[in-house]
Amino acid sequence: MAEIDEIDEIQVPVYLMAGFLDSGKSTFLNFTIAQEYFALDETTLLILCEEGEVEYDARELEKYNTVMEIIEEPQELTPQRLTAMDIAYRPGRIVIEYNGMWPVSALEEMEFPGGWGIVQHITTVDASTFQVYMNNMKSLFMEMVRGADLVIFNRCEKGLPLATFRRSVKVVNQSAEIIFEDEQGEIENIFEDEMPFDLDADVISIREEDYGIWYIDAMDHPERYKGKTVEFTGMVLKSKEFPSKMFVPGRMAMTCCADDTTFIGYVCRSPYAPKLKTGQWVKVTAAVGYDYVRAYHGEGPVLEAKSVELTEPLEEELVYFN
8 A cells, every 4th residue: 555645656546456266356346447436538457367256348348448457377467567568558547456365465565667556455355255264364364454445345144253354354454444245235333232341331341352352442433432441451562752651551463373463552641651661561440532643643542541550461462353
């Protein structure tokens, strides 16, 4: 995903569509290309890196000023090949339907022709087979969603743990928009009945196994926590960039495998902070507010500590999201 200050330099926007085979990429693109809001006077170049059950109709694509190039092997997708396409078609827009078995990082690190730049990254997921892919190809999926702007779970059936699916994405990409769809359309409020702690308690006690759920929900639903008090146990993280009375109590979360973990937590203000050291474990009771924080790249939870007590490390230090 291009940074904001880079978007102004992009003359040919690239839209990246990622997802495993039969996750709905072609269905989504067939629909989108035909929409009036997606119309463009210049040529749209569709680069197809994977052919699924849903095919593209060349005559239909021509109606929408879209040409298609097929890439069958990852070694064929090179800067030289892209440059040749740029010269041949002079496209005003690029749409890449990427192969789910190819690492997204290879494309993100590739040198594009001058003026090209990724402006939107969408990942589609077949919810009915998601757990199977997560059990067998978790690292590939994490690459798909790490930089995604939008993740669409389709074919959502009754009984699927959609809240768990959502957390699997949010732990590696907090800013991604996530949509769940069944045959009737978008599904709303998947978290409403799944909070494992009492939101109406004077002090909302977050059990160690529920920390990941609270971490995601606190960012997504500030109205539930603003002005309330929470209590949880976490590990201390400090940085030279923080003010002296600020630290982050949090947990290490497994995003892919034991070798791929990340620290998740929210900034906390406390007069006790200067005495703390990174790696210590604390029990924190804090009021929840929301403010702009540079590390969040926007507004997010800011904890105002009421008490900070040193404690022993948790028996299970890692947070799991599925």
